[in-house]
Amino acid sequence: MAFPEQLRRWQRELRAQFPLIVANPEVAYLDSAATAQKPQAVLDAVLSYLTTGNANAARGTYPWANRTTARIEQARDRLRRFLDDPLPHGSGVHFVGGTSDGLRAVARDWLAPQLRDGDEIIVPFADHAANAEPWLEAAELLRRQGARIRVTPMPYDEAHDYDVERLAALVSNRTRFIAATHVHHVYGNDMNVHRLRAAAGPEIPICLDAAQGVGHLPLSTAELDVDFVVFSGHKAMALPGIGAVWARNTRGPAYEPAGWSGSPNTTGIISLAAALDWLDAAGLGRIAHWTTALGARLTDGLRTMPSYEVLGCRQSLAAGSAVQQRQGIVAFRHHAIGSHDLGFILASEGILVRADGHCQGDEGEKTASVRVSLHVYNTPEEVDRLLEVLTGLDRSW
Numbered sequence: 001m002a003f004p005e006q007l008r009r010w011q012r013e014l015r016a017q018f019p020l021i022v023a024n025p026e027v028a029y030l031d032s033a034a035t036a037q038k039p040q041a042v043l044d045a046v047l048s049y050l051t052t053g054n055a056n057a058a059r060g061t062y063p064w065a066n067r068t069t070a071r072i073e074q075a076r077d078r079l080r081r082f083l084d085d086p087l088p089h090g091s092g093v094h095f096v097g098g099t100s101d102g103l104r105a106v107a108r109d110w111l112a113p114q115l116r117d118g119d120e121i122i123v124p125f126a127d128h129a130a131n132a133e134p135w136l137e138a139a140e141l142l143r144r145q146g147a148r149i150r151v152t153p154m155p156y157d158e159a160h161d162y163d164v165e166r167l168a169a170l171v172s173n174r175t176r177f178i179a180a181t182h183v184h185h186v187y188g189n190d191m192n193v194h195r196l197r198a199a200a201g202p203e204i205p206i207c208l209d210a211a212q213g214v215g216h217l218p219l220s221t222a223e224l225d226v227d228f229v230v231f232s233g234h235k236a237m238a239l240p241g242i243g244a245v246w247a248r249n250t251r252g253p254a255y256e257p258a259g260w261s262g263s264p265n266t267t268g269i270i271s272l273a274a275a276l277d278w279l280d281a282a283g284l285g286r287i288a289h290w291t292t293a294l295g296a297r298l299t300d301g302l303r304t305m306p307s308y309e310v311l312g313c314r315q316s317l318a319a320g321s322a323v324q325q326r327q328g329i330v331a332f333r334h335h336a337i338g339s340h341d342l343g344f345i346l347a348s349e350g351i352l353v354r355a356d357g358h359c360q361g362d363e364g365e366k367t368a369s370v371r372v373s374l375h376v377y378n379t380p381e382e383v384d385r386l387l388e389v390l391t392g393l394d395r396s397w
């Protein structure tokens, strides 16, 4: 796919805003699905807050504290706008530690209290383990209280997409909940979750793990009828230790975290609001276009090398694929070099990737792979550099 000069100029201007990237031109950071780098605007927002009005929120009688409280409310509204929230007065935004923490909070505080003996929940066991374990824990909690909850695996097709026809056939009047993922963290494919509502029917709540979607492509809760969107700030260019649960609050009781929540992560929340500002200004549509094009450049290159197997949907390898769009995440294996070794070889060349099992659930890949995950600061030259090293290894084995 071509990278027209206008697009390249746009990307150069954005890349220049990432101090860690700019300071390390010899490094190709290709591990953004693990955590994203931070633009200067996010760092500035945090430093400015800490040096001009740091205080605890919701507890003060003085301006710094009141301003902090107001900024947290503004951050909630910011996230609602970011997610194109159609019901901003009824929805809930709850700040959590990250996706794992948020999904667990929904399972424990919202789902478990509603479950009754004989109910069923549908769980995507080939997605990230963070989107399986909390639901299993909720079922186990009920089991200890004497109620049996059926945990049904989400059906997939051979392209690793959700099989919505089989899902529709599975759903019964005892199905209480469906967990799903926006973008798969190993295969990179958009899971086409817009098809889930038709398969689930109008009543069943759907919870979306958007850890690999937020910050990478537009996500409109006005268009996508899901009940929860949960994500990690650190993967969306904010600081680590912050994330959010957005709750539509129209199916079942309004979501409220149980128990005493303590002091909020003020710098995390401020960093998240700044990151959402930055991402919206950069343009998520363009970011998605850029990372998808980089991913296609990589898969095109890998396809010419017999030593490598790319994981995931074959048909989505082409950027123009109507089947599933691969979002800037490409996982692959070398037929003779172990993935961990390949990770170390690449690191020795300054190419930073992830090489392991990627915390995939039980129905996922059984052996490790190398995962390259791209963001807007990455360039076609970095992908070519990676391909050059991989080509050398292709020939030598």
Ligand SMILES: Cc1ncc(COP(=O)(O)O)c(C=O)c1O
Pocket: 033, 034, 098, 099, 100, 101, 128, 130, 131, 181, 183, 184, 185, 209, 211, 212, 232
């Ligand atoms: C799809 C998906 N869900 C959940 C998580 C867990 O995110 P965190 O470790 O920020 O809680 C990840 C992290 O890689 C992920 O990719």
